[in-house]
Amino acid sequence: MAALPSLARIARSGVLPLCHWPAVRGRASWQLHSLLLTPCRAFSNNKILVELDESKGVATMKFRSPPVNSLSLDFLTEFCISLEKLENDRACRGVILTSDVPKIFSSGLDITEMCGKSTEHYAEFWRAVQEMWLRLYSSNMVTVAAVNGSSPAGGCLMALSCDYRIMVENPKFSIGLNEAQLGIVAPFWFKDTFVNVVGHRVAELSLQLGSLHPAPEAHRLGLVDELVPGEKLQEKAAAVMAQWLALPDHARQLTKSMMRKAVLDRLVAHREEDIKNFITFISKESIQKSLRMYMEMLKKKKG
Amino acid sequence: MAALPSLARIARSGVLPLCHWPAVRGRASWQLHSLLLTPCRAFSNNKILVELDESKGVATMKFRSPPVNSLSLDFLTEFCISLEKLENDRACRGVILTSDVPKIFSSGLDITEMCGKSTEHYAEFWRAVQEMWLRLYSSNMVTVAAVNGSSPAGGCLMALSCDYRIMVENPKFSIGLNEAQLGIVAPFWFKDTFVNVVGHRVAELSLQLGSLHPAPEAHRLGLVDELVPGEKLQEKAAAVMAQWLALPDHARQLTKSMMRKAVLDRLVAHREEDIKNFITFISKESIQKSLRMYMEMLKKKKG
Amino acid sequence: MAALPSLARIARSGVLPLCHWPAVRGRASWQLHSLLLTPCRAFSNNKILVELDESKGVATMKFRSPPVNSLSLDFLTEFCISLEKLENDRACRGVILTSDVPKIFSSGLDITEMCGKSTEHYAEFWRAVQEMWLRLYSSNMVTVAAVNGSSPAGGCLMALSCDYRIMVENPKFSIGLNEAQLGIVAPFWFKDTFVNVVGHRVAELSLQLGSLHPAPEAHRLGLVDELVPGEKLQEKAAAVMAQWLALPDHARQLTKSMMRKAVLDRLVAHREEDIKNFITFISKESIQKSLRMYMEMLKKKKG
Numbered sequence: 009m010a011a012l013p014s015l016a017r018i019a020r021s022g023v024l025p026l027c028h029w030p031a032v033r034g035r036a037s038w039q040l041h042s043l044l045l046t047p048c049r050a051f052s053n054n055k056i057l058v059e060l061d062e063s064k065g066v067a068t069m070k071f072r073s074p075p076v077n078s079l080s081l082d083f084l085t086e087f088c089i090s091l092e093k094l095e096n097d098r099a100c101r102g103v104i105l106t107s108d109v110p111k112i113f114s115s116g117l118d119i120t121e122m123c124g125k126s127t128e129h130y131a132e133f134w135r136a137v138q139e140m141w142l143r144l145y146s147s148n149m150v151t152v153a154a155v156n157g158s159s160p161a162g163g164c165l166m167a168l169s170c171d172y173r174i175m176v177e178n179p180k181f182s183i184g185l186n187e188a189q190l191g192i193v194a195p196f197w198f199k200d201t202f203v204n205v206v207g208h209r210v211a212e213l214s215l216q217l218g219s220l221h222p223a224p225e226a227h228r229l230g231l232v233d234e235l236v237p238g239e240k241l242q243e244k245a246a247a248v249m250a251q252w253l254a255l256p257d258h259a260r261q262l263t264k265s266m267m268r269k270a271v272l273d274r275l276v277a278h279r280e281e282d283i284k285n286f287i288t289f290i291s292k293e294s295i296q297k298s299l300r301m302y303m304e305m306l307k308k309k310k311g
Numbered sequence: 312m313a314a315l316p317s318l319a320r321i322a323r324s325g326v327l328p329l330c331h332w333p334a335v336r337g338r339a340s341w342q343l344h345s346l347l348l349t350p351c352r353a354f355s356n357n358k359i360l361v362e363l364d365e366s367k368g369v370a371t372m373k374f375r376s377p378p379v380n381s382l383s384l385d386f387l388t389e390f391c392i393s394l395e396k397l398e399n400d401r402a403c404r405g406v407i408l409t410s411d412v413p414k415i416f417s418s419g420l421d422i423t424e425m426c427g428k429s430t431e432h433y434a435e436f437w438r439a440v441q442e443m444w445l446r447l448y449s450s451n452m453v454t455v456a457a458v459n460g461s462s463p464a465g466g467c468l469m470a471l472s473c474d475y476r477i478m479v480e481n482p483k484f485s486i487g488l489n490e491a492q493l494g495i496v497a498p499f500w501f502k503d504t505f506v507n508v509v510g511h512r513v514a515e516l517s518l519q520l521g522s523l524h525p526a527p528e529a530h531r532l533g534l535v536d537e538l539v540p541g542e543k544l545q546e547k548a549a550a551v552m553a554q555w556l557a558l559p560d561h562a563r564q565l566t567k568s569m570m571r572k573a574v575l576d577r578l579v580a581h582r583e584e585d586i587k588n589f590i591t592f593i594s595k596e597s598i599q600k601s602l603r604m605y606m607e608m609l610k611k612k613k614g
Numbered sequence: 615m616a617a618l619p620s621l622a623r624i625a626r627s628g629v630l631p632l633c634h635w636p637a638v639r640g641r642a643s644w645q646l647h648s649l650l651l652t653p654c655r656a657f658s659n660n661k662i663l664v665e666l667d668e669s670k671g672v673a674t675m676k677f678r679s680p681p682v683n684s685l686s687l688d689f690l691t692e693f694c695i696s697l698e699k700l701e702n703d704r705a706c707r708g709v710i711l712t713s714d715v716p717k718i719f720s721s722g723l724d725i726t727e728m729c730g731k732s733t734e735h736y737a738e739f740w741r742a743v744q745e746m747w748l749r750l751y752s753s754n755m756v757t758v759a760a761v762n763g764s765s766p767a768g769g770c771l772m773a774l775s776c777d778y779r780i781m782v783e784n785p786k787f788s789i790g791l792n793e794a795q796l797g798i799v800a801p802f803w804f805k806d807t808f809v810n811v812v813g814h815r816v817a818e819l820s821l822q823l824g825s826l827h828p829a830p831e832a833h834r835l836g837l838v839d840e841l842v843p844g845e846k847l848q849e850k851a852a853a854v855m856a857q858w859l860a861l862p863d864h865a866r867q868l869t870k871s872m873m874r875k876a877v878l879d880r881l882v883a884h885r886e887e888d889i890k891n892f893i894t895f896i897s898k899e900s901i902q903k904s905l906r907m908y909m910e911m912l913k914k915k916k917g
Binding site for chain 1: 649697793794795796797798799800802805812813817818819821822824900904
């Protein structure tokens with residue numbers, strides 16, 4: 009429960025709106041596996057392994073929720089708590105997001121959370137998705153995505169929300185906001201984040217077509233900043249992080265906030281409306297039907 | 312007159328503001344040349360040939376208003392009626408814009424409509440230009456421009472308003488918003504559309520200089536998406552269209568609307584003001600004089 | 615004192631807000647060194663040499679405030695007066711900004727103006743920085759930056775505010791908004807100007823890292839439009855200027871205003887607030903300390 013007071017503190021500070029986070033109380037099986045005073049600490053819960061190298065001030069969050077690191081309510085809850093913990097830890101100035109599951113960074117929002125559930129569940133889930141983005145996109149830490157596998161939809165959003173994106177050069181790995189392929193629409197703040205990275209035209213084309221871009225194409229479009237061989241990824245991420253951490257934090261944080269504030273404010277101002285829109289959309293029988301069909305397809309693929 | 316009720320229906324739907332369209336009643340020599348129930352239907356009026364391939368759900372609008380497909384009030388009226396007809400035809404999901412006149416896609420706004428006419432005429436003409444853009448830029452159909460010739464000013468705007476632009480690779484064909492070359496200014500919504508395609512810097516440079524970009528340069532700047540040899544243009548346009556139509560319509564339409572709404576809303580909110588500005592500007596003796604000189608030059612060139 | 619009535623006239627016109635410009639009266643050692651009626655006139659004051667070629671309608675402003683053309687209150691005051699004089703001179707349609715000091719275009723804001731001074735001084739200085747940008751970014755003249763040396767921070771802003779940037783291809787010369795390196799933050803209107811040139815993503819990355827880009831990289835990023843060998847710079851600047859001046863002024867000016875108005879209006883609307891923010895920020899002991907350290911470092915480097 010250690011995280012709760014600081015969540016409340018953040019809420020009171022007015023930086024982010026008060027987040028109703030009932031999920032935390034009832035759900036979080038969050039536990040400190042180790043809390044050492046030596047330079048390297050690690051803690052984990054069910055779905056994300058967090059390692060903090062205090063000597064460098066850098067944490068690594070490793071997604072390990074097989075088979076595909078899908079963004080379930082549990083995953084998102086743990087992600088927010090872990091991120092907030094690091095945010096409030098003076099020993100941590102930067103965080104690297106990466107995957108512990110082969111070939112996939114994150115498959116995006118967990119479709120089972122959006123299919124055949126109650127209105128209340130949809131609201132809780134969508135608030136958690138918003139919260140993940142609000143916290144990650146506005147993080148005071150340097151955030152680097154080390155994309156070591158495919159990263160569609162919500163997985164792509166996580167990468168886009170970081171300060172820098174490095175991807176394994178394997179052309180079998182792809183990344184993109186492919187919602188339109190599933191017959192659903194990326195929310196406006198997914199779109200805003202995407203436009204801030206690749207510009208309006210590339211975003212329009214890619215979102216309308218629901219494109220998944222193989223790594224080399226993603227690099228050409230500016231969706232990721234660099235490509236490296238898989239075995240060099242962590243080394244490269246550490247080097248990029250060191251370069252960013254060479255700068256004084258305060259000016260960098262204010263600069264980041266200046267660049268991202270307009271887009272963050274827009275969701276904050278329309279958050280409840282956005283949840284309502286999501287519920288209305290996802291509750292439509294036609295959307296439920298196509299999500300069910302998509303899940304059937306995934307099951308057959310596996311089987 | 313079949314088009315009128317549906318125009319009214321669209322107006323009532325609130326998607327576009329009520330368009331006062333007196334031109335339709337008095338002017339339209341719109342006729343159905345053939346209306347077959349076989350897969351391929353065609354209809355035409357004076358200036359645009361429309362062919363609908365029902366098996367594919369794709370229409371082609373061929374501009375055939377020699378010598379240069381200039382956007383006269385008649386042309387714009389026919390264009391809006393044809394587009395609206397297709398928009399309301401459930402058999403049609405996509406439209407390809409191309410030219411039936413050699414070497415020119417469209418020369419842009421018809422200068423004779425802007426020279427030595429009454430204030431009422433300027434107002435009617437400008438409303439028709441606005442209407443063309445509002446309908447094309449917000450079309451629910453997939454729109455592909457197959458640019459088989461030069462496309463200055465208003466012709467460029469039509470291409471920019473589509474979802475995808477393919478141009479013949481001939482460097483003698485050029486495209487751009489070259490208004491500044493004529494001593495006039497591209498309206499803000501031309502500019503907004505341009506910025507959405509090529510970004511702020513390229514737009515600023517190109518608009519200030521009134522540049523006409525040869526096809527290879529236009530491609531390099533992102534003003535067109537692809538170049539092909541002339542003989543491959545229609546084939547390529549069909550292939551691109553098929554790729555877009557493989558996606559479910561509804562999500563694609565909502566995505567398109569999300570990307571373009573801010574810019575569309577801006578004209579809708581300032582439409583009457585924009586008409587007044589146009590009338591004030593075009594009525595200036597200095598502007599009339601330079602338009603007359605320009606027309607003289609064009610006549611001599613022909614003669 | 616000849617400049618004062620026209621400054622007041624501009625203020626009354628409402629194009630720019632009334633500028634309280636006490637500096638002009640007490641400080642300006644502005645003098646006409648020569649005022650000839652032959653095609654080429656020159657005038658200078660302490661820090662900027664202005665040459666006007668009346669036959670071409672082109673002025674050149676040469677910064678000659680050694681050692682590094684830093685933007686002191688005196689420099690900025692002279693710059694604004696010189697620019698305004700040219701703006702009101704019907705014989706002048708374009709201006710080229712360049713440096714008379716080897717290896718440096720301008721080193722940016724003069725740190726001595728921001729260190730250990732009174733609140734009133736900070737306010738006066740910051741208003742002068744704003745005024746420089748408001749006048750240059752909104753200039754009716756064609757403005758070309760001939761960047762013949764390094765150009766960090768405020769020097770980069772001056773280049774970014776021109777219509778076109780040509781830089782000497784020497785990779786030892788660098789340019790960028792490197793404020794974050796000094797622990798300070800580029801103001802929002804520096805950022806807006808930067809985004810208008812290079813787009814949101816490049817700006818975010820460059821501003822967060824406080825990057826100084828060597829000329830070839832600056833060109834690749836679109837921060838400068840062209841690279842030339844040093845000995846070709848003035849020739850190239852003249853050729854670019856001639857190309858721009860071939861266009862009618864009025865349409866070009868309206869187009870430029872249309873592209874830049876939103877960003878200019880934003881500072882005009884928040885000018886006093888921006889001054890207050892600057893004073894609050896710069897008065898912090900932590901900021902003063904890091905500026906003092908930076909100045910010490912510069913002194914040692916010189917010594």
